Amino acid sequence: MAERTASSLQRGARPSQKSSGFYHFVTPKLPTPFIERPVIWTASQQSIEEVVAAVERLDEGASTKELRRRVREVTGLLVWLQQFEGESWQQRWRASGADTAGKQWSDPVLTQMIPGVPTMDRGAATGAAGRLILLDVVRPDYPWLYGTPSPTLYTRFTQVRDPEGFAAIIALCRNDERATMTDERSALIQLARMLMRNGGDLAAVTLTDCVEAYRAQTGFSSRLHSHWYTLLRRAGILSVDSPPSIHAASRRGQLTITEMVDGYDISYEPIRELFVDYLTERSAGLDYSTIGPLASKLILLFWRDIELHEPGVHSLHLSDRVARAWKQRLTEVRYGNRRRGEQRQDPYSILMAVRAFYADLSHWALEDPARWARWAAPSPVDSRDLAGMKKAAQHRRSRMHQRIRELAPLLPRLSDIAYARRVASAALLEAAQRVAPGEKFTVNGHALRRAVLSSDPALGGTGRPGVVYVTTAATDKDVGSGPKHHTAGRRNLTLEAERAFWAWASVEVFRHTGVRIEEMLEITHRSFVSYTLPTTGEVIPMLQITPSKTDKERLLVISPELAGVFAEIIAFVRDGHEQIPLLSRYDHAERLHSPPLPFLFQRRWGLVNISITHMRIKSLLDELVEVAGITNTDGTAAHFSPHDFRRIFATEAVSQGLPVHITAKILGHESLETTQTYVAVYDQDVIDRHRAFLARRRATRPSEEYREPTDSEWDEFLGHFAARTLELGTCGRAYGTGCQHEHACIRCPLLRPDPNQRTRLENIITSLRERFAEATERGWLGDVDGLTVSLAAAQQKLIQMQRTATNLGLPSFQAERTSRR
Structure with a gap:
């Protein structure tokens, strides 16, 4: 015989926390498997006398008085269990409801009035249940095991059941210099619980057992302790290809199209099959993070909404009344846990998805009538419904530009x-x-x-x-x-130092690269490469960005300031070790885990390193702004989102003279229009200068202004670095511009000092001080003023050098463009 687990492997449906009536919606879920477990085995079919004899053997070292007390308590619990139906003690235990009664499970035992059986207190009942567990007479479910903590029971269990297996686990714990006794105790307790629930020994534990035990921890503080899973992998009990962590093993992976559609509970079966077929066709050209929101728009926000409000509608050919009512409801947020009842900010994306759905069906009906012709119907969304889309986009862009104009100076x-x-x-x-x-x-x-x-x-x-x-x-x-x-x-x-470090590192990487938050969190130690200029042989460090939205990787030039940031991140993560720890990062959008890689954005969590998440970065930015007391011009609290840095980066790049098509390539945009929507102008002067720049560019290449840069243009763009090499470092002037400071480099804010030239700069500062002293002594007041400015600027450059490091351990490579010359 077998039983279903009390806590299923899958989290299953998660209803909206505020759901009621037609708002109720269940998120897509996977089928719920269950573990086959026996409910009858030899030890669980023993008589009361046989169990009592086993208790006497188990506690043979106790005094006679103590042994009699323990026997009476076990007898009382068994007599209580005899009231319930079952062929074994396990079946009677399950029938008693003790597994799901929480801490009150023993109340019926304490109040029983059975002749010849003494009454017990709660501790006695728990002790009696513990002895039945040690003897494998009953196997409680996880709610009982997690809700009835008994460290003494778990310690005794590791000595009685599979002592060799637990000894091997203890040895692994003590070989880990970072593991504490608390970690060891927590791991042993959790593994003991799993054997109490499953029976057998540690060698028989499977990945499914681990996932079940972990998910059953919900609501208990013990969920924080997951070292037990790592120990099972190190001991070879779990295979080498098992997920790297219990968190990875317990996460829901990607849903199939059928599972995705079935999660919305469509009542009309032919329409359900249509959406399965349609999304399957579309999925070939879309990634998982795109197909999921598309399913939500087409099913939940369109068809399922119609089914809930218009029972009996079984055709895509909607009447005007039904279509108008649906579009009216669409203006309000009606599903989910956030912004319920508020006006929907962007209904046009949903309308466009529905219109594209109808257009695809009509087009496919011509190509494959047998499959799609029955579904061809007039679209409920026409051009009049989309009349305000352009205006809404313009308003959204204006709000975004105003936001960037306010944030950039901050x-x-x-x-x-x-x-x-x-x-x-x-x-x-x-x-x-x-x-x-x-x-x-x-x-x-x-x-x-x-x-x-x-x-x-x-x-x-x-x-x-x-x-x-x-x-x-x-x-x-x-x-x-x-x-x-x-x-x-x-x-x-x-914790303060760690949070302050990662807040600083995030701000610096965002503002120097303009990368998306997903791309920043995916940077690894292997992302650094070097580019050798073909003309001068100068080596330029570059950052390889893994695409988060497109399939095109790109390379970014690493400035000295950014190199210093990355060097400090690498040193911080290494923490005195030679290598950056390898870890597997979970992609929440794609619901996939990466192979183990040396990610830079990782932090220590207990005994392991974990990747830093989107939410933590956003929390760090909010905390930083709050601590800094930064406010907008109207006095309200400022807010920097990760994408704000990207828009500021694009705006500053273009306003300083970088061509839009080069900026688009750096940002990884497929379309120049996307880049142009990022650019927020500040005043008429910036507009005029940019237009003048475009006019000059069009004079030389009038028909090729907005296009992918050619090899020669890209080489020209990279080659301008060679033309700005200076005694103390590199000139940071914008591409295509000349020196505007009369080569007074020591004073120029665009000078990016090279830390390798620190000795030279210190000599210059010494010379300036000597000249300043002489000018002061002789009364050369004009020179005193000039030397004061130069000396202050030189000292500031020295501070910049102290904050900058450039040794990133970059692998060298020859760019593909060079090889094609």
């Missing part, structure tokens, strides 16, 4: 504050690490005390090593670092 301040915050948090952490727990120290005039933690491994605790907390030295109260990083009057400096 970006330098955001960058400066991110850098200052990162340096300050790192210095504070370093200062705290230099003192012992309980000692006082002072940073920037603030007296602090390193907190003493009972879990600190340095003090014999079993907590995570390297985590530093502080309190105020005077009162040991919270020193006010912000609500996210202090608990019970303490500040977690380790």
Whole structure:
């Protein structure tokens, strides 16, 4: 005999949290498999006398009085179970409802009045159930195991059941220098629970067992501990091709078209089959992240909405009344958990999807009448319904441009504050690490005390090593670092430093590259390559961007500032090790896991490294803006989204003279129109200058202005780097422009200093100081003013050099364009 698991492998349907009436909607789901488990086995069919004898053997080391007490408790629980139907104790346990009763499962046992059976308290009932589990008489479901914690039971279980298997797991734990005793205990408890539920030994554990156990943890704090899965992989119990983590194993993968359509519960079967066929045809040219939203627009927001409001409609040929009512409902958000009841901001994308659906059916009906002709019908969406689409797009673009015009002037301040915050948090952490727990120290005039933690491994605790907390030295109260990083009057400096670092790194990579957030998070240590200029042999570091929306990879030139950022990211992630840890990153849009790669945007989480997610980046940006106190011109709080940096990058590139088609190539846009919508102009002067630039370009290539750049143009674009090499570094003037500062490079803000020329710059500063002293002494006031400006500029350049590093370990390559010459 077999039983279904109480907690299924699939999360199944997730209804809207605010659903009611016709708003109710269930997200697409996979079929729900179940694990076949026996409910009758030898130990579970023993008589009460046989179980009691087994208890006496199990506790033979206990005193006579204690042994009699334990026997009475086990007997009482078995007598209570006898009231329920079943051929085995397992069947009776299941029939009693104990698995799903939570902590109150033992209440009926405590109140039973059976002659000859003494009453018990809750602890006695739990102890009796534990002995039945140790003897494999019953196998509780996960809700009981997670809801009835008993560390003593789990420790005893590892000694009684499969001791050799658990000994091997313990050895793996203790060979990991980062694992603590808490990690070991948590892993053993979880593995013990799995054997209590499944029976057998550790060698028989399967991937399906792991997924079931993990998903059953929902609602319990133990879900945070997943080291047990890693140990099963290291022990060879799970195959080498199993998912890299339990999180990866438990995620829903890509749905098939049929599963996607069935999730919307279409009532009319022929229409259901039509959508399956249609989306299958369309899926050949679309990626998964596109086909899913298309299914939502066509099924949920179109046909399913009609079925809910117009029962009996079984044809795509809709009456005017039905079509008008549907379009009216479309103006309001009616499904999901967000913005319900609000006006829909972009109904035109849905209308266009429906119109394209009808157009495709009509076109396919001519090509394959037998398959599609029955579905050809007049579209309920005509040109009048789309009359406002262009105007809405213009309004949306205007709002976006105004937003960029407001945010762009704030970006330098955001960058400066991110850098200052990162340096300050790192210095504070370093200062705290230099003192012992309980000692006082002072940073920037603030007296602090390193907190003493009972879990600190340095003090014999079993907590995570390297985590530093502080309190105020005077009162040991919270020193006010912000609500996210202090608990019970303490500040977690380790977490503060990490968050400040990644906030700074995100801002710098965004503003220097203009990449999408998906592309930034997919940057690996293998993304760096070098390009050798064919004319001068100069090596230019470049960043290979993995496409997130198109199939075309692209290369970006790495400026010295960006090189310094990446060098610090690499050093931070390495954390003193030779290599960047390999990890598998989950793509939420495609619902796929990558192979193990050295991703740069990763962080430590417990014993493992995990990739940084979209939501964490957005949270870090919001936190940074809040800490910086940056506001818009009207006084409202500013908000930087990851895509805002991309639009600012495009705007600044074009406004500084970079041709639109070169900007499009750098941004990875397929269409120049897309790039032009990103560009927000600031004033008439910028417009006039850009038009003048285009006029000059058209004079030389009037018919080829907006096109893909030729090899010679691209070489010209790259070659301008060679023409701006200077004594102290590189000139940062825009492409196609000459020097506008009369070659006063030491003062020029466009000079990008080379850290390798630091000694030369220090010599220049020394010379300037000597000349300044002489000019002051002799009264050469005109020279004093000029030397003051030059000396300040030179010192600023020295600071830039200190913040810049260029050693990224770049592989060298010869560009394809060079090989085609």
